[in-house]
Amino acid sequence: MQIIESPKVYDAVIVGSGAGGGMTTKVLSDAGLNVAVIEAGPFFDPKDPETMTQMKWPWESPRRGKATDSRHFGDFDMAYGGWSLPGEPITMKGDTDFMLFRSRMLGGRTNHWGRISLRFGPNDFKHKSIDGLGDDWPIGYEDVKPYYDKLDKLVGVFGSKEGLPNDPDGYFLPAPKPRLHELYYIKGAKKLGIPVIPSRLSILTKKLNDERGVCFYCAQCSRSCNQYADFSAGSVLIFPAQKSKGQVDIYTNSMVRSVVMGPDGKATGVSYINKDDGTEHVMRGKVVVLAASACSSARILLNSKTTGHSNGLGNSSGVVGKYLHDSTGSSRGGFIPAMMDRKVYNEDGVGGMHVYSPWWGDNSKLDFKRGYHIEVWGGMGMPGYGFGMGLDGFNEFMGLPKGGYGEKLRKDVKRYYGATIGFGGRGECIAREDNYCELDPEVVDQWGIPVLRFQYSFSDQEKNQAKHMQQTFEELIDAMGGKVFGKTPTAEQNYGLNKGGEIIHEVGTTRMGDDPKTSVCNRYQQLHDVKNVYITDAGPFVSQADKNCTWTIMALAWRASDHIVEQLKKQNI
Amino acid sequence: MDRRDTLKTLLIGSVAGGAVSGTMLVGCQTEEAVKEALGVGIGRTPFERERDANLMKEEFLTVAELGVVATLCDIILPPSDSAGGASDAQVPDFINFIAKDIPDLKIPIRGGVAWMNNESLTRFGKGFTDITNAQQIEIVEDIAYPDTASEVMKPGVNFFNRMRGLTLTGYYTTKIGLDDLGYVGNRPNAWDGVPQDVLDKHGMSYEKEWLAKCVDQEQRNVKAEWDEQGNLLT
Structure with a gap:
């Protein structure tokens, strides 16, 4: 065996091709730099009929769309990977039950995500100053705003100008009209004084440029759009980057092991395994950018133990892997008798909600400090596995006889179709040093790389927030004249709080700061310890905010990439 | 075509295409059917293609068992004035597949079928598919309403609940079912x-x-x- 070194020295080697890696690739290529993109999964283009699942019918899946071990969100979902990966375990400390979703494919998790694209607000960067918990970011909204603005125009996001203080407006495409269940929601929320505004999703409701199509309302963004009308990192960033000024070479099925260091204290590239033939390689670059996801980038750093970096690379502070946090989540559903026996028409909208509620609460009157937003679902969607299995739940609510067969069943199906509503609360978890991932000292994956081990728990902050979500959801369903499904989750059940990682918004493992003793990278996401290593995934987040993280990952990746270009020009790195 | 004829066609179809041994199995009769069932057209990865091909090849319900399943499916969703019934929508094939895909379903389905046959033998001296439609309905009436069914019927009630759910899913995820529902999405709009x-x-x-x-x-x-x-x- 030998290690094969790339003959070429790239300007930058980028690890990962999702939101952060994709944006870095685009910006560096636009600046004329030559980059290598190292992706652990296969090539993927949403347009390729060989891999496409969009616009298929339920019967084309023998299991009618049911989830499998290879597609945890259903047989048509466009994520190769999931909560578990063959040959790549994760381990837990104590009674921790953390979940880690990994998509191994070009574009990563952006191929199936919810496209919810929310800017962080001014308060979200300075929460310690407001409520004393966690830490402030070294940067503020004004530093990121220009990038959010550019991002809106480059990638496209629909929404509406609302003038809310902590939910900043941007350059929005027009919003889709609410559907019937969303009109019921608006009406119900109004009674409770909960604001509702058009949702903000990176889906093109209007033409943005000549390279991408316009949304045709199939509600299937989770299958990745063959018209490139939704944001996926491959179709929107990496493919355009290949046509831009720089050279972009994509290395797929390549699993990065560690960052390789030179004698001068600078990184010289990354070592990786070609998964197709098991060969070991080193990809050389003047700059190394880690964008493998918050946890996977932390893993690479921790596994890069070299002279002077016995603790792992960039870890003189000892905080790599720490301050891991995911959005809080708690969900509830119900059904609205007034929506029974609906007239059936084509109600497929964009791939997700058309309306949502940004955080409205006054924390000084609540027993928790941070907020959450409410996501809404419902409507007459395409049937899949599980359709019709819950009829007796409805009959019970209506006091009608359960069970039966024949014509009665056909009537029941039609009576209840499209009469359900569901809510997901997605909120801010307080970042804590004692929530972390680290290398398991004993367990390796199939390539011999030490795996991640997790320690994660919730404080009363998160639990009380989930309790508030559940109360709110019950009040909302009640205000809509509906009936809530199931029983109120108890304190023992953490009020229905999703497990850590289950919302798939892991951030914070390589947090930024001005003090190298308490942070991994600086305000430009450059390692304090190694000047030519940057991180452009969600690792550098100091806190999560009650917003989903993707839009901020990309804005910050753009900002960090500008810094890389500038530093290379100045020959500082 | 009445329900029994539909069933007969279903069984003959499988005999014609798949008879290899004494235990004939219903599943993929033709290459075309295998292809369609494998979802070749839905972008499978090599791993998924192989896994699903193996599931297709795996034998689970026998022709006799499948006959009971098909009879029940067609009682649960018989043809209506405007739409075909469960067998027309190949629901029995779906149930045969899904039990292989979710192995935990195998014993409940096999055992449920056996329970039905045993109940039929006890009451009428013949297996479930050999009794009259009126006799079949007599048994079904005793297990179709969970609120009022008697304690001794519980295993049958559980089985029938499961068959009802699987039949509804299997039916309303086909073209026949979507048309019955009136679903007009999944197209450019x-x-x-x-x-x-x-x-x-x-x-x-x-x-x-x-x-x-x-x-x-x-x-x-x-x-x-x-x-x-x-x-x-x-």
């Missing part, structure tokens, strides 16, 4: 709001200020441009 008659029926309306924020579908193909304040100009 330009969503432009709830139809007026539906708004009226539900006492709903769109607020003017809200509509001002929404897409004008006439302008959707005109490239977006904004002023410096983020106001959309086009």
Whole structure:
């Protein structure tokens, strides 16, 4: 065996091709730099009929769309990977039950995500100053705003100008009209004084440029759009980057092991395994950018133990892997008798909600400090596995006889179709040093790389927030004249709080700061310890905010990439 | 074609295509059917292709067992005035597949079928598919209503609940089922709001200020441009 070194020295080697890696690739290529993109999964283009699942019918899946071990969100979902990966375990400390979703494919998790694209607000960067918990970011909204603005125009996001203080407006495409269940929601929320505004999703409701199509309302963004009308990192960033000024070479099925260091204290590239033939390689670059996801980038750093970096690379502070946090989540559903026996028409909208509620609460009157937003679902969607299995739940609510067969069943199906509503609360978890991932000292994956081990728990902050979500959801369903499904989750059940990682918004493992003793990278996401290593995934987040993280990952990746270009020009790195 | 004829066709179809041994199995009769069932057209990865091919090849329900399943499926969803029944929508094949895909379903389904046959033998001296339709309905009536069924019927009730759910899923995820439901999505569209008659029926309306924020579908193909304040100009 030998290690094969790339003959070429790239300007930058980028690890990962999702939101952060994709944006870095685009910006560096636009600046004329030559980059290598190292992706652990296969090539993927949403347009390729060989891999496409969009616009298929339920019967084309023998299991009618049911989830499998290879597609945890259903047989048509466009994520190769999931909560578990063959040959790549994760381990837990104590009674921790953390979940880690990994998509191994070009574009990563952006191929199936919810496209919810929310800017962080001014308060979200300075929460310690407001409520004393966690830490402030070294940067503020004004530093990121220009990038959010550019991002809106480059990638496209629909929404509406609302003038809310902590939910900043941007350059929005027009919003889709609410559907019937969303009109019921608006009406119900109004009674409770909960604001509702058009949702903000990176889906093109209007033409943005000549390279991408316009949304045709199939509600299937989770299958990745063959018209490139939704944001996926491959179709929107990496493919355009290949046509831009720089050279972009994509290395797929390549699993990065560690960052390789030179004698001068600078990184010289990354070592990786070609998964197709098991060969070991080193990809050389003047700059190394880690964008493998918050946890996977932390893993690479921790596994890069070299002279002077016995603790792992960039870890003189000892905080790599720490301050891991995911959005809080708690969900509830119900059904609205007034929506029974609906007239059936084509109600497929964009791939997700058309309306949502940004955080409205006054924390000084609540027993928790941070907020959450409410996501809404419902409507007459395409049937899949599980359709019709819950009829007796409805009959019970209506006091009608359960069970039966024949014509009665056909009537029941039609009576209840499209009469359900569901809510997901997605909120801010307080970042804590004692929530972390680290290398398991004993367990390796199939390539011999030490795996991640997790320690994660919730404080009363998160639990009380989930309790508030559940109360709110019950009040909302009640205000809509509906009936809530199931029983109120108890304190023992953490009020229905999703497990850590289950919302798939892991951030914070390589947090930024001005003090190298308490942070991994600086305000430009450059390692304090190694000047030519940057991180452009969600690792550098100091806190999560009650917003989903993707839009901020990309804005910050753009900002960090500008810094890389500038530093290379100045020959500082 | 009545239910029994449908069943007969189903069984003959499988005999014609798949008879290799004494235990004939119903599943993929033709290459075309295998291809279709494998979802070749839905972008499978090599791993998925192989896994699903193996599931297709695996033998589970025997012809006799499948006969009981098909009979029940057609009692659960017989043809209506306007739509075919469960067998027309190949629901028994779906149930045979899903039990292989979710192995935990195998014993409940096999055991449920055996319970049905045993109940039929006890009451009428013949297996479930050999008794008359009226006799079949007599047994089904005793297990189809969970609220009022007697304690001794519980295993049958559980089985019938499961068969009802699987039949509904298997049926309403086919073209026949989608047409029966009236589903008209999964095709290119330009969503432009709830139809007026539906708004009226539900006492709903769109607020003017809200509509001002929404897409004008006439302008959707005109490239977006904004002023410096983020106001959309086009």
